[in-house]
Amino acid sequence: MAFAGKYEFEGDENYDDFVKKIGLPGDKIEMGRNCKIVTEVVQNGNDFTWTQHFPGGRTTTNTFTIGQEADMETMGGKKFKATVKMEDGKIVAEFPNYRHTAEICGGKLVEFLLLDLICPNSTHNTTAQTEPRTQWTIPA
Numbered sequence: 001m002a003f004a005g006k007y008e009f010e011g012d013e014n015y016d017d018f019v020k021k022i023g024l025p026g027d028k029i030e031m032g033r034n035c036k037i038v039t040e041v042v043q044n045g046n047d048f049t050w051t052q053h054f055p056g057g058r059t060t061t062n063t064f065t066i067g068q069e070a071d072m073e074t075m076g077g078k079k080f081k082a083t084v085k086m087e088d089g090k091i092v093a094e095f096p097n098y099r100h101t102a103e104i105c106g107g108k109l110v111e112f113l114l115l116d117l118i119c120p121n122s123t124h125n126t127t128a129q130t131e132p133r134t135q136w137t138i139p140a
Helices: 015-021 026-032
Strands: 005-013 038-044 047-053 059-065 069-073 079-083 085-087 090-094 098-105 108-115 123-130
Touching: 005 108, 015 026, 015 108, 079 090
Parallel strands: none
Antiparallel strands: 005 038, 005 123, 038 047, 047 059, 059 069, 069 079, 085 090, 090 098, 098 108, 108 123
């Protein structure tokens, strides 16, 4: 499955409930609410660089190879190790408190986050819209 591209945040579901339950600090919750994040995915076979560009110039980048352990960082800045997998055309990673799944549906990058056993029924869905690269402006 091809994931490469730039994707602009389009909308989410259950954001506040999810980020509170994973322990994101209040200032980061406010910063993320309705934030127009641009996610850039560079893919070379099973090698990925997954970067989120936030307004104000802050970025978070995770570089990984499918099936190999990699150093990763959560949206709250916590560093951890994970082995990212490809399951049924979806990228799957076990973050410290949640499972992150990403797939391409109808040209959109759709991310689904599921809390682990602490709160197994709380979910957060994020949908991002892809556009041709020439029409993107990365936030300053």
